[in-house]
Amino acid sequence: xxxxxxxxxxxxxxxxxxxxxxPAAEQKDTASSAKNVVIFVVDDMGFQAGCYGxxxxxxxxxxxxxxxxxxxxxxxxxxxxxxASRSVLMTGxxxxxxxxxxxxxxxxxxxxxxxxxxxxxxxxEAGYRTCSIGKYHLAxxxxxxxxxxxxxxxxxxxxxxxxxxxxxxxxxxEDERPFFLYFCxxxxxxxxxxxxxxNFNNKPDYYPGVTPVKYSPEEVIVPDWLPDTPECxxxxxxxxxxxxxxxxxLGLLLDTLExxxxxxxxxxxxxxxxxxxxxxxxxxxxxxxxxxxxxxRNPTREATGGTCHARVTWADVVPTVLDYCxxxxxxxxxxxxxxxxxxxxxxxxxxxxxxxxxxFLEVLGEETPKGWDEIYLSHTFHEITMYYPMRTIISGDxxxxxxxxxxxxxxxxxxxxxxxxxxxxxxxxxxxxxxxxVYNYLHRPEFELYxxxxxxxxxxNLAYDKEHQDVYExxxxxxxxxxxxxxxxxxxxxxxx
Numbered sequence: 001x002x003x004x005x006x007x008x009x010x011x012x013x014x015x016x017x018x019x020x021x022x023p024a025a026e027q028k029d030t031a032s033s034a035k036n037v038v039i040f041v042v043d044d045m046g047f048q049a050g051c052y053g054x055x056x057x058x059x060x061x062x063x064x065x066x067x068x069x070x071x072x073x074x075x076x077x078x079x080x081x082x083x084a085s086r087s088v089l090m091t092g093x094x095x096x097x098x099x100x101x102x103x104x105x106x107x108x109x110x111x112x113x114x115x116x117x118x119x120x121x122x123x124x125e126a127g128y129r130t131c132s133i134g135k136y137h138l139a140x141x142x143x144x145x146x147x148x149x150x151x152x153x154x155x156x157x158x159x160x161x162x163x164x165x166x167x168x169x170x171x172x173x174e175d176e177r178p179f180f181l182y183f184c185x186x187x188x189x190x191x192x193x194x195x196x197x198x199n200f201n202n203k204p205d206y207y208p209g210v211t212p213v214k215y216s217p218e219e220v221i222v223p224d225w226l227p228d229t230p231e232c233x234x235x236x237x238x239x240x241x242x243x244x245x246x247x248x249x250l251g252l253l254l255d256t257l258e259x260x261x262x263x264x265x266x267x268x269x270x271x272x273x274x275x276x277x278x279x280x281x282x283x284x285x286x287x288x289x290x291x292x293x294x295x296x297r298n299p300t301r302e303a304t305g306g307t308c309h310a311r312v313t314w315a316d317v318v319p320t321v322l323d324y325c326x327x328x329x330x331x332x333x334x335x336x337x338x339x340x341x342x343x344x345x346x347x348x349x350x351x352x353x354x355x356x357x358x359x360f361l362e363v364l365g366e367e368t369p370k371g372w373d374e375i376y377l378s379h380t381f382h383e384i385t386m387y388y389p390m391r392t393i394i395s396g397d398x399x400x401x402x403x404x405x406x407x408x409x410x411x412x413x414x415x416x417x418x419x420x421x422x423x424x425x426x427x428x429x430x431x432x433x434x435x436x437x438v439y440n441y442l443h444r445p446e447f448e449l450y451x452x453x454x455x456x457x458x459x460x461n462l463a464y465d466k467e468h469q470d471v472y473e474x475x476x477x478x479x480x481x482x483x484x485x486x487x488x489x490x491x492x493x494x495x496x497x
Contacts, residue, residue: 069297092355102381160249
């Protein structure tokens with residue numbers, strides 16, 4: 001009997017530890033507080049939604065969520081590449097500090113250090129049930145482990161309605177624990193089918209449960225950073241259709257939360273991993289690639305339909321979720337402060353848990369909160385063949401980017417290079433792409449400094465302008481200091497070259 005009692009105690013103790021045998025996150029009566037979380041991530045979408053001012057595209061459910069929550073106008077991914085961005089989103093750490101520099105899949109093989117503590121594992125430890133549905137694109141799995149994965153019949157995560165049905169079945173399971181649902185569509189990412197955005201020649205029955213919403217090339221809105229060509233308009237019409245497709249899955253998921261009684265106890269975040277899949281946006285830290293939609297509904301707030309201009313990044317998502325859930329992770333395994341190689345802390349000491357971001361929960365009710373006007377961005381790879389490290393600071397009206405590999409021509413993601421929009425530029429030998437010259441897009445200076453208030457299109461580089469040297473020196477000093485503080489291996493480029 002004594003042996004059995006001891007065995008039971010050992011099992012209970014083991015369940016309170018994470019896979020590395022570290023203390024579980026501290027929590028405040030999580031089960032009884034019923035603080036649930038849904039993070040809905042779309043793939044390669046900018047501000048193409050009704051609530052963000054696009055009067056052509058039909059996004060009734062994105063708009064519905066914005067009307068019930070808070071719409072951010074100055075939210076940024078820190079790196080404009082799918083896999084790398086998701087690593088930041090799930091850890092709260094810049095990927096230059098975790099080793100997840102670019103794509104995780106295939107021959108790219110980037111992955112996160114095994115000692116990094118991710119949001120799903122932190123919530124697993126805190127007693128949550130966790131589920132991933134749709135695009136994952138992270139590695140290794142045990143660093144980003146979810147308790148369950150439900151990807152049955154989701155057609156490459158492009159059938160968002162089926163994804164929402166899978167979510168409904170999971171949410172309706174008898175389980176008193178609070179939940180975390182990570183819902184990631186592959187729409188509106190380019191590729192994966194006979195046409196550019198997997199609309200499959202508009203076959204109405206290809207995605208069961210989804211009603212195709214079609215757009216003509218003539219009616220779409222061509223943003224300033226894209227060329228107004230027939231090829232671009234055709235691609236935008238397909239892009240819009242993919243967005244309207246994912247919107248339907250969001251609607252069914254919101255309906256499910258209401259039907260199951262979780263509308264009033266669930267924090268919902270809707271966001272994109274990086275900008276639209278066109279040259280000039282995705283893989284760039286120019287505004288179209290990094291400044292993205294973010295809609296947050298905090299059920300504890302009575303006010304709805306607000307707009308917030310605070311500058312936030314995807315590094316802030318993890319601390320915001322933990323703040324909402326009243327979870328304070330205990331000390332545990334972490335990257336050593338003197339190393340970027342991911343070893344366990346030595347000497348028997350466990351480092352306190354920390355992220356590079358901060359919670360924006362408290363500013364959801366403020367339109368222009370003080371102290372939220374400076375952020376940092378860090379991009380290094382997309383595919384492994386796309387080495388072009390950029391480090392950026394946005395502070396006040398100014399934005400400074402350090403193009404570390406500025407001697408190289410700017411590289412292309414394979415899907416962007418193959419796009420009819422870019423191929424039409426190459427075939428016609430046009431000198432202008434959007435508002436930028438093709439030459440300036442491909443060949444960038446070491447530093448780019450822009451006044452975003454006067455020059456939102458980032459066309460007039462002030463880094464070498466005598467009148468702006470004080471701004472340049474101030475921001476470059478801040479940028480280098482931030483690189484040191486966040487253990488960026490590329491900080492040495494300030495001294496080495």
